[in-house]
Amino acid sequence: MQTIAWPFIAAEALADGALTFRELRRFHAAVYPGVWAPRDASLSAIDRARAAWLWSGGRGVLAGLSASAMLGAKWIDPDAPAELMHANRRPPTGVIVYADRLAPAETQQVLGLPITTPARTAFDIGRRLEFTSAVQRIDALMAVTDLKVDAIHAVIADHRGCRGLVQLRKVLDLVDGGSESPYESLTRILLVRNGFPRPHTQVRVCDEYGFVVARLDMGWPRWRVGVDFDGAHHWTDPKQRSRDVERYAMLSELGWIDVRLTSEMLHNNPAAFLARVGSALLARGCPRTW
Secondary structure (H helix, E strand, C coil): CCCCCCCEEHHHHHHCCCCCHHHHHHHEEEEECCEEEECCCCCCHHHHHHHHHHHCCCCCEECHHHHHHHCCCCCCCCCCCEEEECCCCCCCCCEEEECCCCCHHHEEEECCEEEECHHHHHHHHHHHCCHHHHHHHHHHHHHHCCCCHHHHHHHHHHCCCCCCHHHHHHHHCCCCCCCCCHHHHHHHHHHHHCCCCCCEEEEEEECCCCCEEEEEEEEECCCCEEEEECCCHHHHCHHHHHHHHHHHHHHHHCCCEEEEECHHHHHHCHHHHHHHHHHHHHHCCCCCCC
Protein backbone atom coordinates (compact mmCIF):
# COMPACT_ATOMS: atom_id res chain seq x y z
CA MET A 1 0.00 0.00 0.00
CA GLN A 2 1.37 3.41 -0.98
CA THR A 3 1.53 6.35 1.38
CA ILE A 4 -1.33 8.62 0.32
CA ALA A 5 -1.72 12.28 1.16
CA TRP A 6 -4.97 12.63 3.01
CA PRO A 7 -7.82 13.36 2.99
CA PHE A 8 -8.25 11.81 -0.45
CA ILE A 9 -10.96 10.83 -2.92
CA ALA A 10 -11.33 7.08 -2.58
CA ALA A 11 -12.40 6.46 -6.18
CA GLU A 12 -9.29 8.20 -7.50
CA ALA A 13 -6.95 6.31 -5.15
CA LEU A 14 -8.49 2.99 -6.17
CA ALA A 15 -8.35 3.83 -9.87
CA ASP A 16 -4.68 4.82 -9.59
CA GLY A 17 -3.84 1.59 -7.79
CA ALA A 18 -2.58 3.50 -4.75
CA LEU A 19 -4.46 1.01 -2.56
CA THR A 20 -6.88 -1.87 -2.83
CA PHE A 21 -10.51 -1.83 -1.77
CA ARG A 22 -9.58 -4.11 1.13
CA GLU A 23 -6.85 -1.69 2.26
CA LEU A 24 -9.26 1.21 1.92
CA ARG A 25 -11.84 -0.38 4.19
CA ARG A 26 -9.36 -1.84 6.68
CA PHE A 27 -7.08 1.11 7.25
CA HIS A 28 -9.22 4.13 6.37
CA ALA A 29 -12.58 5.70 7.21
CA ALA A 30 -14.86 8.06 5.33
CA VAL A 31 -14.76 11.68 6.44
CA TYR A 32 -17.50 12.72 4.01
CA PRO A 33 -19.08 10.71 1.17
CA GLY A 34 -16.30 9.66 -1.19
CA VAL A 35 -13.59 11.37 0.87
CA TRP A 36 -11.44 9.26 3.18
CA ALA A 37 -8.58 9.53 5.67
CA PRO A 38 -6.56 7.07 7.79
CA ARG A 39 -8.77 5.43 10.39
CA ASP A 40 -6.62 6.60 13.30
CA ALA A 41 -6.04 10.13 11.94
CA SER A 42 -6.77 13.13 14.14
CA LEU A 43 -8.34 15.65 11.78
CA SER A 44 -7.70 19.36 12.26
CA ALA A 45 -10.08 22.10 11.17
CA ILE A 46 -7.90 22.51 8.07
CA ASP A 47 -8.12 18.78 7.29
CA ARG A 48 -11.90 18.93 7.54
CA ALA A 49 -11.96 21.99 5.31
CA ARG A 50 -9.91 20.22 2.65
CA ALA A 51 -12.11 17.12 2.91
CA ALA A 52 -15.26 19.23 2.46
CA TRP A 53 -13.75 20.92 -0.59
CA LEU A 54 -12.94 17.51 -2.09
CA TRP A 55 -16.53 16.41 -1.39
CA SER A 56 -17.72 19.45 -3.38
CA GLY A 57 -15.80 18.19 -6.39
CA GLY A 58 -13.52 21.20 -6.17
CA ARG A 59 -16.40 23.56 -6.87
CA GLY A 60 -16.96 24.95 -3.38
CA VAL A 61 -15.30 27.93 -1.72
CA LEU A 62 -14.30 27.49 1.90
CA ALA A 63 -16.01 30.05 4.14
CA GLY A 64 -16.81 30.91 7.75
CA LEU A 65 -14.76 29.09 10.38
CA SER A 66 -13.19 26.84 7.72
CA ALA A 67 -11.81 29.88 5.92
CA SER A 68 -10.74 31.35 9.23
CA ALA A 69 -8.79 28.19 10.06
CA MET A 70 -7.15 28.26 6.63
CA LEU A 71 -6.09 31.85 7.32
CA GLY A 72 -4.38 30.77 10.54
CA ALA A 73 -6.90 31.76 13.20
CA LYS A 74 -6.65 29.87 16.48
CA TRP A 75 -9.21 28.38 18.85
CA ILE A 76 -11.31 26.63 16.19
CA ASP A 77 -12.81 23.31 17.27
CA PRO A 78 -11.43 20.58 14.97
CA ASP A 79 -14.76 18.75 15.23
CA ALA A 80 -16.80 21.75 14.11
CA PRO A 81 -18.62 21.34 10.77
CA ALA A 82 -16.75 22.48 7.68
CA GLU A 83 -18.29 25.48 5.89
CA LEU A 84 -18.54 26.05 2.14
CA MET A 85 -20.08 28.37 -0.37
CA HIS A 86 -21.55 25.79 -2.73
CA ALA A 87 -24.57 25.23 -4.94
CA ASN A 88 -25.31 21.77 -3.51
CA ARG A 89 -27.96 22.35 -0.87
CA ARG A 90 -27.89 18.77 0.47
CA PRO A 91 -24.54 18.46 2.25
CA PRO A 92 -23.57 15.44 4.32
CA THR A 93 -23.45 15.52 8.12
CA GLY A 94 -20.51 17.65 9.20
CA VAL A 95 -20.67 20.10 6.29
CA ILE A 96 -22.58 23.40 6.19
CA VAL A 97 -23.17 25.02 2.80
CA TYR A 98 -24.28 28.53 1.89
CA ALA A 99 -25.48 29.80 -1.46
CA ASP A 100 -24.72 33.49 -0.83
CA ARG A 101 -23.40 35.69 -3.62
CA LEU A 102 -19.63 36.08 -3.68
CA ALA A 103 -18.00 39.01 -5.46
CA PRO A 104 -14.85 38.09 -7.43
CA ALA A 105 -12.67 40.13 -5.07
CA GLU A 106 -13.99 38.20 -2.06
CA THR A 107 -12.08 34.97 -2.72
CA GLN A 108 -8.42 34.00 -2.67
CA GLN A 109 -6.22 30.90 -2.72
CA VAL A 110 -4.58 29.51 0.43
CA LEU A 111 -2.67 26.21 0.38
CA GLY A 112 -4.11 25.59 -3.06
CA LEU A 113 -7.73 25.90 -1.96
CA PRO A 114 -10.25 28.66 -2.73
CA ILE A 115 -11.40 30.48 0.41
CA THR A 116 -13.16 33.70 1.26
CA THR A 117 -10.91 36.68 1.97
CA PRO A 118 -10.39 37.79 5.58
CA ALA A 119 -12.90 40.63 5.17
CA ARG A 120 -15.56 38.40 3.61
CA THR A 121 -14.87 35.69 6.20
CA ALA A 122 -15.41 38.18 9.03
CA PHE A 123 -18.54 39.48 7.27
CA ASP A 124 -20.05 35.99 7.33
CA ILE A 125 -18.91 35.06 10.84
CA GLY A 126 -20.22 38.31 12.31
CA ARG A 127 -23.67 37.77 10.80
CA ARG A 128 -24.11 34.09 11.56
CA LEU A 129 -22.60 33.29 14.93
CA GLU A 130 -23.99 34.20 18.32
CA PHE A 131 -22.85 37.71 19.28
CA THR A 132 -20.10 36.86 21.77
CA SER A 133 -18.73 34.05 19.62
CA ALA A 134 -18.74 36.36 16.61
CA VAL A 135 -16.60 38.93 18.44
CA GLN A 136 -14.22 36.24 19.65
CA ARG A 137 -13.83 34.68 16.20
CA ILE A 138 -13.26 37.97 14.41
CA ASP A 139 -10.76 39.00 17.11
CA ALA A 140 -8.84 35.77 16.41
CA LEU A 141 -8.97 36.38 12.66
CA MET A 142 -7.75 39.95 13.00
CA ALA A 143 -4.89 38.76 15.20
CA VAL A 144 -3.36 36.66 12.40
CA THR A 145 -4.14 38.81 9.36
CA ASP A 146 -3.91 42.50 8.49
CA LEU A 147 -7.71 42.70 8.51
CA LYS A 148 -9.17 46.07 9.52
CA VAL A 149 -12.76 46.91 10.41
CA ASP A 150 -12.99 49.32 7.45
CA ALA A 151 -12.46 46.40 5.07
CA ILE A 152 -15.41 44.54 6.61
CA HIS A 153 -17.58 47.65 6.28
CA ALA A 154 -16.62 47.76 2.59
CA VAL A 155 -18.04 44.25 2.19
CA ILE A 156 -21.21 45.37 3.97
CA ALA A 157 -21.57 48.20 1.45
CA ASP A 158 -21.47 45.64 -1.38
CA HIS A 159 -24.09 43.38 0.21
CA ARG A 160 -26.78 45.69 1.52
CA GLY A 161 -29.90 43.83 2.51
CA CYS A 162 -28.14 40.65 3.65
CA ARG A 163 -29.49 39.03 6.78
CA GLY A 164 -27.64 39.68 10.00
CA LEU A 165 -26.20 43.11 9.23
CA VAL A 166 -27.71 44.71 12.33
CA GLN A 167 -25.81 42.29 14.55
CA LEU A 168 -22.67 42.51 12.40
CA ARG A 169 -22.42 46.27 12.87
CA LYS A 170 -22.74 45.85 16.65
CA VAL A 171 -20.07 43.13 16.58
CA LEU A 172 -17.71 45.39 14.65
CA ASP A 173 -18.06 48.06 17.33
CA LEU A 174 -16.44 45.64 19.79
CA VAL A 175 -13.84 43.65 17.85
CA ASP A 176 -10.16 44.12 18.58
CA GLY A 177 -7.33 42.14 17.04
CA GLY A 178 -5.22 42.69 20.14
CA SER A 179 -7.01 39.93 22.03
CA GLU A 180 -4.86 36.82 22.33
CA SER A 181 -7.53 34.37 23.48
CA PRO A 182 -11.32 33.97 23.51
CA TYR A 183 -11.26 34.67 27.26
CA GLU A 184 -9.57 38.02 26.70
CA SER A 185 -12.27 38.88 24.17
CA LEU A 186 -14.97 37.79 26.62
CA THR A 187 -13.43 39.96 29.35
CA ARG A 188 -13.41 43.02 27.10
CA ILE A 189 -17.04 42.40 26.10
CA LEU A 190 -18.01 42.13 29.77
CA LEU A 191 -16.34 45.44 30.59
CA VAL A 192 -17.80 47.39 27.67
CA ARG A 193 -21.28 45.96 28.06
CA ASN A 194 -21.26 47.05 31.70
CA GLY A 195 -20.47 50.64 30.82
CA PHE A 196 -16.71 50.77 31.41
CA PRO A 197 -14.54 52.82 29.06
CA ARG A 198 -13.26 50.61 26.26
CA PRO A 199 -9.86 49.27 27.31
CA HIS A 200 -6.76 49.25 25.13
CA THR A 201 -5.38 45.79 24.39
CA GLN A 202 -1.82 44.51 24.84
CA VAL A 203 -0.78 47.54 26.88
CA ARG A 204 2.99 47.99 27.11
CA VAL A 205 4.27 49.27 30.46
CA CYS A 206 7.68 50.95 30.38
CA ASP A 207 10.08 51.85 33.18
CA GLU A 208 11.69 55.27 33.66
CA TYR A 209 14.27 54.43 31.00
CA GLY A 210 11.69 53.49 28.38
CA PHE A 211 12.25 49.74 28.59
CA VAL A 212 9.16 47.55 28.38
CA VAL A 213 8.83 45.70 31.68
CA ALA A 214 5.36 44.22 31.23
CA ARG A 215 2.57 43.81 28.76
CA LEU A 216 -0.98 43.78 30.07
CA ASP A 217 -3.83 41.97 28.34
CA MET A 218 -5.85 45.18 28.43
CA GLY A 219 -6.11 48.36 30.41
CA TRP A 220 -6.40 52.12 30.59
CA PRO A 221 -2.94 53.76 30.39
CA ARG A 222 -4.39 57.17 31.23
CA TRP A 223 -5.31 55.89 34.70
CA ARG A 224 -2.65 53.19 34.99
CA VAL A 225 -5.16 50.43 35.55
CA GLY A 226 -4.71 47.08 33.83
CA VAL A 227 -6.50 43.76 33.56
CA ASP A 228 -4.75 40.41 33.12
CA PHE A 229 -6.44 37.11 32.42
CA ASP A 230 -4.61 34.29 34.19
CA GLY A 231 -4.72 31.05 32.22
CA ALA A 232 -3.87 27.65 33.67
CA HIS A 233 -0.15 28.03 32.94
CA HIS A 234 0.03 30.89 35.45
CA TRP A 235 -0.75 28.37 38.19
CA THR A 236 0.82 25.15 36.92
CA ASP A 237 4.17 26.46 35.65
CA PRO A 238 6.57 27.35 38.54
CA LYS A 239 8.72 29.51 36.24
CA GLN A 240 5.67 31.42 35.09
CA ARG A 241 4.58 31.98 38.68
CA SER A 242 8.02 33.39 39.52
CA ARG A 243 7.87 35.71 36.53
CA ASP A 244 4.41 36.82 37.57
CA VAL A 245 5.58 37.73 41.08
CA GLU A 246 8.42 39.86 39.72
CA ARG A 247 6.23 41.41 37.06
CA TYR A 248 3.46 42.48 39.42
CA ALA A 249 6.01 43.93 41.85
CA MET A 250 7.39 46.11 39.04
CA LEU A 251 3.91 47.18 38.00
CA SER A 252 3.15 48.31 41.54
CA GLU A 253 6.43 50.23 41.75
CA LEU A 254 5.54 52.01 38.51
CA GLY A 255 2.16 53.06 39.88
CA TRP A 256 -0.04 50.56 38.09
CA ILE A 257 -3.00 48.68 39.53
CA ASP A 258 -3.33 45.32 37.78
CA VAL A 259 -6.60 43.45 38.30
CA ARG A 260 -6.17 39.72 37.71
CA LEU A 261 -8.96 37.51 36.47
CA THR A 262 -9.48 33.74 36.12
CA SER A 263 -11.97 31.76 34.06
CA GLU A 264 -13.74 30.68 37.26
CA MET A 265 -14.31 34.29 38.31
CA LEU A 266 -15.35 35.29 34.81
CA HIS A 267 -18.02 32.59 34.71
CA ASN A 268 -19.10 32.40 38.34
CA ASN A 269 -18.51 35.82 39.88
CA PRO A 270 -18.14 38.52 37.23
CA ALA A 271 -19.69 41.11 39.57
CA ALA A 272 -16.70 40.84 41.92
CA PHE A 273 -14.30 41.38 39.03
CA LEU A 274 -16.24 44.39 37.76
CA ALA A 275 -16.32 45.86 41.26
CA ARG A 276 -12.53 45.58 41.55
CA VAL A 277 -11.98 47.23 38.19
CA GLY A 278 -14.45 49.97 39.06
CA SER A 279 -12.77 50.66 42.39
CA ALA A 280 -9.36 50.84 40.75
CA LEU A 281 -10.52 53.25 38.05
CA LEU A 282 -12.34 55.50 40.50
CA ALA A 283 -9.27 55.59 42.75
CA ARG A 284 -7.28 56.87 39.79
CA GLY A 285 -9.72 59.59 38.87
CA CYS A 286 -11.65 57.94 36.02
CA PRO A 287 -15.13 59.48 35.67
CA ARG A 288 -17.75 56.88 36.50
CA THR A 289 -19.59 55.57 33.44
CA TRP A 290 -20.77 52.17 34.78
